Amino acid sequence: MTEPAGLSTREAAERLGVKPETVYAYVSRGLLTSRRAAGGRGSTFDAQEVDALARRHRRPASDATPTTTGTPGAPGVGAIRTGITFIDKGRYYFRGVDATALAQRYGYEEAAEWLWTGVLRPGTRFTAPRETLSAARRAVGALPAHSGPVDRLRVAAIAAAAADPLRFDLSPEAVLGSARALIPTLVDALPPAGGTEAGDPDAEEGALARRLWSRLTDRSPDDASLRALDTALVLLIDHDLAASTLAVRVAASARAHPYAVVSAGLGTLEGPLHGAASGLAHRFLTDVLQRGSAAPVVADQLRTGRRVPGLGHRLYPGEDPRAQALFRLLDGIPAAAPALGAARDVVETTARHVPLHANVDLALAVLSVSAGMPAEAGETVFAVARTAGWIAHALEEYEEHPLRMRPVGHYDGPKPPQPLPLPLPPP
Template identity: 65%
Template structure:
């Protein structure tokens, strides 16, 4: 669930050059010139190409690739987090939700780590929306809405992932809300307080065994929302959906802390998708669906699953060095390391590691994390990010690899709503950039038709 990915200190892939991509135009730089301008080695330069951050082309008769100078300069600005010029982006998005500065994360000017340590997820989410901190607040899904969401989730084929279930649950909840197109602040807040528990309670409870078999429910009457369930915090209800292991208080506190810390993180990819949808005046359920779609990429919400599998392999093989070496040999990044928005350590990860240190069952996972950091430090200095901390929680708690993605999605829903509320107050459709066309200059002759490879319909 890396929000921005690794920065200019990314580890270098194998030395083979990746397949060249299409150019974007402008002055061209040689490989040496481009690498020198970025201040990196050629191998790192080609790593940017393989990740889609740069484009390159091989000149006819040339021995090496060339790079667009404007692309190189834009990457330098992104890596340094310099303010974008007006020509670089259609709009600057102003937000009062999150500030990342001085290697700390602030929610509406309040230290996010201190806030997460002092209050529960629902309290922080509601405060982020309203500016009023109400202790003991609980979010509850209305029974008809929850029943519809559960039926939709249960209709999915076997093998459906948690991201699939969450998207389907959000759609079902939207259909059940006749006021979803009312974008008034109070109506949106009511929808948000219903949607988050619906997403959680619509998920099947985790079954026994390492495979976590999830038996189909016979009907909406199962797992009813009782008065006792409604008084449970989101963390306790989500725990039962992630693992069959009985929770203890420190474990539930760690999960609640993770939810609170992950509520928002500036304009990550999914948050930008949410702002664009809200700018088009999509209703809050559709806004959350847009965020869930962007979240599923391996460089964002699914990043913790990769880190989970790596930690599990370290514990199985008993050697972090061997696992790290395998990743580097294959030209892959080591999952869960590096966060380009922080020059030092990710404060969210450090807070979660501190909470996990109070759980005896998490000791092996934490040892594996430190071993991975130490093994990687022999080549580059990269610290554990929140993805790796979330992976340590999921591994120690007997959760599936995708559990971190579920935690991330539920947590970030609150932040998406906060950004949607901001965007609803802006001019509609303001987030409509103009494309920089790089195709053939018109007029171009009509393409020559070719026979279809598919049989004609009868």
């Protein structure tokens, strides 16, 4: 028996509802397999593989989940289907559950475990393996004293990867095991703000929020302040396809192991237009407190052509729901009153001319300023929190066809053929 003839390029394009050029783009991304047609003319495609791709990218309208990252149901990088976060009408949801309600009820480790597995385990705690933590601490300790928090987190992630011989196992069970070890390693490898952990029973085994607090400030926390930090961690776990999350999915598409996936996210997060936003808000708020009013600080900011940090978010026409949730908690902390008042002064001052609302960076700044944390503390909180979301996205991407994150470049350089370049004459 002879093998059945495959689909021609035109027939495959018709089944997929795309142009013939797009079919070859799918081949370059690894989404389709092409075979040379009989006689050597053209390519053929397996009908079952084409139909499977069509089903993945063209769901019925009743089953289509809205997305904030492109046209629902469209194939390719412009519309990455995800079941993790949905943003709609000023609210955001983790797997269909209101994220702010989840943060009010559960801690970071419980929320992360539920996001990964769909099972809520009260009292979940993440503990770093001793050998892994020791390697990460040695690596972080070798960095210069002026190293930033993301520098330390990236080095800790690399050291943790080197200590894990099973890191290349991408089965869900292995990835989750790596994640449960990596997140506490990132936190516990950071140097304590007070310089020592002696006598602290929660140094490596208590709730992650308490351990992170000791890395951000040498002040003793009260229950309300710890609750605010833990809530911030949950609120920041994921926020759809932000730049760092997209980088994570690209790495996972190439089948990078989970430590490398997190490293990709941390590298993108360090950009000044992403993770550093909370630090700008912290410094701005500190200036407002020192000068006693937001008006001159806002004026100076605008005079230099810079936007006021901590205000506005392109996904929320009103106030960021993450900021709302944190402000409610901070309102019950006496030590946060001055910074909270300064933040409200900033919002009211700018609202005279521009209808911008507070975003989560301003709320994080209130927390960090009131707790005596450095300006980089918000970036650290963001990075640790988002690691759980990055792992969730990696788990999704590992189930997709590999190397699908391969956009087609549009060459606009010199038209070939060009002559070989000439070397510079000797001096």
